[in-house]
Amino acid sequence: MRRPFVAGNWKMNGSRSHAASLVDGILEGKSDLGDVEVGVCPPFVLIPMVADRLAGSGVAWGAQNLDPNESGAFTGEVSGSMLADFDCRYCIVGHSERRALYGETNDLVAAKFQAAQRDGLVPILCVGETLAQREGDETEAVVAAQLNAVLDAAGPKTMVEAVIAYEPVWAIGTGMTATPEQAQAVHAYIRELIAGRDADVAGSVRILYGGSVKAGNAAELFAQPDIDGGLIGGASLQSDEFLAICRAACQ
Ligand code: PGA
Secondary structure: OOOOEEEEEOOOOOOHHHHHHHHHHHHHHHHHOOOOEEEEEOOHHHHHHHHHHHOOOOOEEEEOOOEOOOOOOOOOOOEHHHHHHOOOOEEEEOOHHHHHHOOOOHHHHHHHHHHHHHOOOEEEEEEOOOHHHHHOOOHHHHHHHHHHHHHHHHOHHHHHHOEEEEOOHHHOOOOOOOOHHHHHHHHHHHHHHHHOOOHHHHHHOEEEEEOOOOHHHHHHHHOOOOOOEEEEOHHHOOHHHHHHHHHHOOO
């Protein structure tokens, strides 16, 4: 059985006071959650205080990006070992905003995936197509290229210590969620692709859906057989809404 997982991607939002009240709200509400793993990915500078508050709570924390190098003259970058030093469990890699705004290629994303695992972090690998690609019937080809770059570089067994997030770019921050059927179809395709390399790994890897998930649409998405939880952007910035989404993953 795959344990459901709901992770908050705060993106470049928040302040010390907002992060404190958000985390405290999650801690207050988490006792009535069922069997769901919960995690938050704050901006780098907020990780130390979030880590202090969440230590020992069972709620995990992680980062939104890392540099593939171990250390050295890489001004402005943060390495996986630095994140591990703050007890991050997760690190998002290949988010579509990084691919689109910062030119991250499939090869760079694969290098970040491997660097995260080298430093003991669990990568949350994001894949997904743009609206033009969906309309051009390229969804499967795009997702396959994104995933295969990592599978070729790292090998299928590495997916045991990873999470995949299917995030259609046209659904991120737009309010245009994929229908449960659209999402399920791509999730099943991703699992099939991995099964082509290793059936056991395909059965155990968690595949999250991301893109305008809200308390109101989470349950029907999470009810799909190949959707194992969500990567939540905007709706993870309010503890009540985020907790309601976490609860929807347990039903
Ligand atoms: P959204 O973002 O929930 O605000 O659409 C999801 C994401 O980008 O991870």
